[in-house]
Amino acid sequence: MLSLNSQDRDRDDTVTGPSLRDPVALNVGGELYSTTLDTLTRCRESMLGAMFTGQISSLRDRQGNVFIDRDGRLFRYVLNFLRSGSLDLPRGFPELALLRREADFYQIRPLLEEVRRCEEARPLCEGGGPPGAMLLAEVDCKVRVLHFNVRRGPENYELCTCSVRVLTAELFCTWRAFLLLLCGRLSYWTPQGLSAPQLAEPRQNRVRLEWVPRPEELPQDQYNKLRYQGLVVTDPETSQTHPGGPCDVVSERRGPCEVTDTRSFVEELLTVSLAEGFRVESVTPDPADILNCSSLRLVRS
Structure with missing residues (x-):
């Protein structure tokens, strides 16, 4: 009292x-x-x-x-x-x-x-999403060749080369709340920690994602110097996030949750969208190979 x-x-x-x-x-x-x-x-x-x-x-x-x-x-x-x-x-x-x-x-x-x-x-x-809501997704992967120096001794530097994959995803959805849900399940990983992707503008229905999985041959300090960032799934319902990098993010549902390619991103997108009542309407280029698509259109029933 x-x-x-x-x-x-x-x-x-x-x-x-x-x-x-x-x-x-x-x-x-x-x-x-x-x-x-x-x-x-x-x-x-x-x-x-x-x-x-x-x-x-x-x-x-x-x-x-x-x-x-x-x-x-x-x-x-x-x-x-x-x-x-x-x-x-x-x-x-x-x-x-x-x-x-x-x-x-x-x-x-x-x-x-x-x-x-x-x-x-x-x-x-609450299951109150609008029927007829449309979701468009375009994914892409570009390969870049990097040249960098690795110090082997006090005055000994070695020129090294490796390739990185720059992955992008452009999303548009007439149901803005769905994009907020999706962004809440994904996080960028940087040396400073995790940060959630943001929509393009406060009231717009678009989001653009860009991330670069770090190849083993690229040293972490070089990766950080280039300001690259990874992408991980951090769904609070199914995962636990620990500091130290994408490989330390573990999901009880699917194991490590780093998004390493466009295929795994499309798989996550389909998992979320189908659970929210969307159905696939069109797939480009090959409808029989949906996980390797470059363009995807879904409509909510």
């Missing part, structure tokens, strides 16, 4: 950064949580960042826990987002509007953007 004694409040209830030590105990609407100052201040410009760096004060309950008078059950998702940087919600999560309100209260801008993105894609979770 929250202490209402004025003397106790003056002495104990003000929360400032220097007075706190890890782990920090919180009472959020009656739900108890334990975390670290680093997690709570991960987003410095947020209300939590200001509270736990001493910029604003708060209260403590009778047990000495920091007290926040908000929805304690939904704070679980707020805290996990601060811990991992990703919003992982159960399928069909029914309280997006309430979670958006909590994200807005705590002024955690990245979380608020993720919640809004989930709201835009919500019709897919």
